[in-house]
Amino acid sequence: MSDGTETLAELSAEYQASIPEDLREPRSFEWYLETLETDPAVARAAHQRVADMFDYYGAEYDEDRGVVEYELASEDPLHDGEHTFYGRVVHEAIHEFVNKVKSGARGLGPERRILLLLGPVGSGKSAFDAQLRRYFEDYTMRDAGRMYTFRWTNLRDVIEDQDPADDTVRSPMQQDPLVLLPQAQRDTILEQVNEALDAPYTIRNEQNLDPESEFYMDELLAHYDDDLQSVLDNHVEVVRLVADENKRRALETFEPKDKKNQDETELTGDVNYSKIAVYGESDPRAFDYSGAFCNANRGIFSGEELLKLQREFLYDFLHATQEQTIKPRNNPRIDIDQVIVGRTNMPEYKDKKGDEKMEAFNDRTKRIDVPYVMAYEDEAEIYRKLLGNADVPDVHVEPHTLEMAGLFGVLTRIEEPDADTVDVLQKAKAYNGEGDALEDVDVKKLREEAQAAAAVGEGMEGVSPRFIGDEIAEAIMDSTHRGRDYLSPLTVFSFFEENLEHHGSIAEERFAEYYRYLERVREEYRERAIEDVRNALAYDVEEIQRQGEKYMDHVMAYIDDDTVEDDITGAESEPDETFLRAVEEKLDIPEDRKDDFRQEVSNWVSRRAREGEAFDPTDNERLRRALERKLWEDKKHNINFSALVSANDLDEDERTKWVDSLMDLGYSEEGAREVLEFAGAEVAKAELEDE
Known part of the structure; x- marks a missing residue:
């Protein structure tokens, strides 16, 4: 390896350091209860965890707009700004999205809705959705975002017909370990958890065990004469749950396909045909929890082009939102806990919006407009x-x-x-x-x-x-x-x-x-190109300063109804209205608005004086622009604009000087030559039209 290149050992050590210490280390249920005493947020619901995630990476309130800018979108700290979002309207949409997630975290209703990102193609809906999933993966790798699930162990010690391959079974719905407790005992624990919780929401958990886990619990309780502690001590291990989109764990992206090649089992799961021969068709162990809602449990479900789905698929979302359950074919209901995000474009939205048969679905969506950038x-x-x-x-x-x-x-x-x-x-x-x-x-x-x-x-x-x-x-x-x-x-x-x-x-x-x-x-570029060439050909800082001081002397005299003293002769004279208007007309300030502009500039100068700052006309954008344009007007008659267009008509040393000035403004050498020719032709044409 050459100097500066990491060795394999260094890369391996770096990778190991990035993995949570308890990722592969199983813990006891007792350990989990003790953890809740010191870190009650571990038991958060999906909306609560996602809401906290946005604040974790940084947020800043913009008081003028009444909008919170979240740094995972405005700065993208994980990727050095590679996936930043720009634009007032986009950050307003993100602010609205987070507000709905936070409302859902408090149980105010949006937790039972689809958060539907609506916008035209290319407005950033998919990019934001992907950003959301990337950060959720990272957040659950950190202590602040950690969550746990459980797995059943040593099942064959008790259940005689258990397949040897299923001696250890991870919670199919990656549920929180608290669901292993009966509701009354669970509520007692949660009451203590919420007393220690420093958050604007209350942690609740009223979920039932998924059917397979409920089967194991019933079998084990029967074996131990309803001794729950023996079941938890001997057959349950608590394990870290980290969101991983590639592994379809607490994150799932679902997209529409051809109707003939897609059915609702892709959302809710289906029979595991390889297990039917082992357990029988009606056995809960013969169900395959591979549906998108199952995989997204405890995290985020992302529905791509959601409204392109056939109507029968959208019906599954009615239970998933309002009741927070799914109903697989020929199986009991299964509780779910996830933030359901949908994305759609305008044509599909208008189509479904006008469909009376979709009224129930439309009522369960919270529309969030994601328009194009407007600045x-x-x-x-x-x-x-x-x-x-x-x-x-x-x-x-x-x-x-x-x-x-x-x-x-x-x-x-x-x-x-x-x-x-x-x-x-x-x-x-x-x-x-x-x-x-x-x-x-x-x-x-x-x-x-x-x-x-x-x-x-x-x-x-x-x-x-x-x-x-x-x-x-x-x-x-x-x-x-x-x-x-x-x-x-x-x-x-x-x-x-x-x-x-x-x-x-x-x-x-x-x-x-x-x-x-x-x-x-x-036309706008033409004006800007001429402005740049104007700066290159005629810009004079000292002259702008002199003209600015003269303008302010005459403005103050005008406002105070006073006279102006000549610096050389000492003679007193009335304010030079012709000079004042020559400056103001460069900003298209009409005669009836001149007093407002003069007072505005006067107030600006007075304010700076109180702050101990010297007068500099270039610090005032409008005054600077007016003076620059007047200076250009005064000097342009001495410039041969037609010569700018033809290299043969202009001394190369002079052209080089102007090119250098434009390069100081950010142009390349060839780009400077192009804009000189373009602006020269435009100004020469305007000069001819004025004659």
Whole structure:
């Protein structure tokens, strides 16, 4: 082994250290009762354990939004952020999901419901569900999440016809050891457990033993003259239960198949035909507890595309939710304890919602909307994560590329607002939290109006992140094949335009609308590209500082109805209204709103002064942008924009200087040259139109 590479012995030691100490060490029932005295949470029900899991990995309350962000989703500490979730609406959905789990933990009703994740394709339903299962596996490996079950031992010592292969039998439903006690004695133990429990819920357990375990208990009690202690001492071992999806233990994923190849036994279990010859058909030992509900007991049942199941399969969920039991064919009812999560898309939901025969099922579901991300910078983070998790070629992603891709996606998802108040692009910017867009925009009202107007909810339709991510990937590979070492928004736009109509989930009647949105995104990128070139060609920090100080001197004089003293001559003069408006018009501030803006900036300066901070116009986003644009306006007439388009018309040293300035803003060298040419052509065209 070379230096820095772990040896097999080190890897083995690392693996052993990760395994709970008591994973393979059986304990006595007496030990379990003693453990409950010091750690009563060990006996938690499934909803209680899952609820505590979310808090265990960290949570932070966002007071402004009234939402708890759970770090297993927002940070993904187990995987170094590989599976993080982005977007306000997504974290609101997760917050709602956890609230329902926590309500179920308290016995308020959701423990008897299906938690149905409803959303469009690619909205993150499956990813969150998978994240939930990954963390539950990890949580049950830790002391904080540990749980136990039991196994029957030495059965052949008492039961004469017991198959030698079944001398030791693990609890088929991996039940909590407390179910071995009769209800009256169990309640006495639980009363003591709850007195010692530091939790917002009460631990209850009213389950019956599964039929096979009940058979063994009856046989053993008869042998020991109802001496329960002898049964527990001689024939029961308590073992650690760790959730494991691959082993179908306390975690199960169930998905629909063709009706001819699927029946309800996949949910509830079936006869074990190999045991019929040993025990007989009606013997409870001849049942195979391999149904999805059986495997998920004590943990999480995950129903993929749940509403695609045939109606007769969904009937099994009625008992599983409301009564928390399952009824296998030709067998008695079996108690279950699990968080039942379902996932579905809009078409199936609408179909089942309108089916009167599904009223009972619909009444047992708690719908949780998982819409698309609605802030384009959050959407850009999704693509950035995808690229970060992949083996991306050596291609530089230029500034604005992912953001503009995200903006296109968001525009297709939000409800068109009332054009008299705000247009769709301004709404997207307001949802993104941009200061300029928020001026005179009531974001809360926009959301409420959109929710009322949308068929199901805003963000439940539109272009999926998968489509956009696929086109970004295609654009990257195309750039690689063409020998380009950068990816720009212009390239991504081209792929959107070429492939939009090839996307199977986009209705034909939406194409024209989506092309219109794509043009709006092009226009937005044009403004941003020009802004970047403006900074590269004309940005002057000292001049912005001077102009900012001049602006504030004249604003303060205007507010105080005073005069301004010239720094050189000392002469007094009225505030320069022409200069003030030249700055404010760069932010499209109308004449009748100038006083509000001036007062706002004045208050900002006064507040900073009280905090002992010097005036710096670049610290105020809106003022900085206005001054930058005015400086550009003052200088642009001295720049030959047409020369930017042609390499032959511009001195290479000057071009290199500008390229270097753009590279300081995050561009690659070739990307900087492209944006210089693009912005130069756009500005030159605008200059000609203004003449």
